[in-house]
Amino acid sequence: MGHHWRIIGETGFRFFGKMSASISHDIKNVLAIINENAGLLEDITLMEAKGIPVDPERIKTIAGKIKRQIQRADKIVKNMNRFAHSVDETLGNIDLGELLALVAALSERSASMRCVTLRPEPLSGPVIMRGNPFLLENLVWRCLDFAMDRAGERKIIGLVAEKVEKGVQIRFTGLAGLSEGSRTAFPAEREKALFALLKADFKADEVAGELVVTVPAEGG
Structure with a gap:
């Protein structure tokens, strides 16, 4: 049984690390997309400041993309939280x-x-x-x-x-x-x-x- 637990401990650490790395990669992707769209909004505000007409639909589209990524991030974090708490109880x-x-x-x-x-x-x-x-x-x-x-x-x-x-x-x-x-x-x-x-x-x-x-x- 001790031999099993040694293997289980090593396997568990690898599993937790792999899942954590995958989660952090997904969060990083979400942040990159939000950052990209925030940059587009900044460009639009600069255009507006120069008197260049701004298409409201374009702003709406960008805002929608950001909102979807926030919802995606919320789902990722909720899953991460559930996964982290799975070690709270042994039975x-x-x-x-x-x-x-x-x-x-x-x-x-x-x-x-x-x-x-x-x-x-x-x-x-x-x-x-x-x-x-x-x-x-x-x-x-x-x-x-x-x-x-x-x-x-x-x-x-x-x-x-x-x-x-x-x-x-x-x-x-x-x-x-x-x-x-x-x-x-x-x-x-x-x-x-x-x-x-x-x-x-x-x-x-x-x-x-x-x-x-x-x-x-x-x-x-």
């Missing part, structure tokens, strides 16, 4: 649908770089389990990172949460190339440590093109 109730949506949002940049779309599927009702939120987020990310490199022709990966007899299940759909050869590297040591601590099971369904993770309702 708590987890809304699996919300957790999948959060990890998908945090992974958007990584998905975009691979031309992949992440699509958390809507649920008919809440899927709740008890466990360590941060460890489960880490496990979902590790599975998602593997899945994104094996996205099928449509390049859309679905994230499905559902209740099953043994607890709860997470399915990563829309995959291809889940042959024996591609599975040899996954799950590797880091993933195996997470599976062990969460008491989770893993299955790659090549026919359905899915990764399936099953976690007991009390997932450690």
Whole structure:
């Protein structure tokens, strides 16, 4: 168990660092766009000061772009806040649908770089389990990172949460190339440590093109 926790600690730091870097990159992009549009507004005020006619619609368009970026930044910061607070409790109730949506949002940049779309599927009702939120987020990310490199022709990966007899299940759909050869590297040591601590099971369904993770309702 001590060996598992050593691996988990190292993996957790890497995960937290990667997500933090991605978030800061997104915020930097938002600020760059706002700064660019602020510069355009400054140019317009200089034109107006020189008596050059100003198109109100142009100002409205620029203001709209700034407003959209502020809304985008607000969403990014809210996700960052939720992610940061996931380390507050080692055991708590987890809304699996919300957790999948959060990890998908945090992974958007990584998905975009691979031309992949992440699509958390809507649920008919809440899927709740008890466990360590941060460890489960880490496990979902590790599975998602593997899945994104094996996205099928449509390049859309679905994230499905559902209740099953043994607890709860997470399915990563829309995959291809889940042959024996591609599975040899996954799950590797880091993933195996997470599976062990969460008491989770893993299955790659090549026919359905899915990764399936099953976690007991009390997932450690």
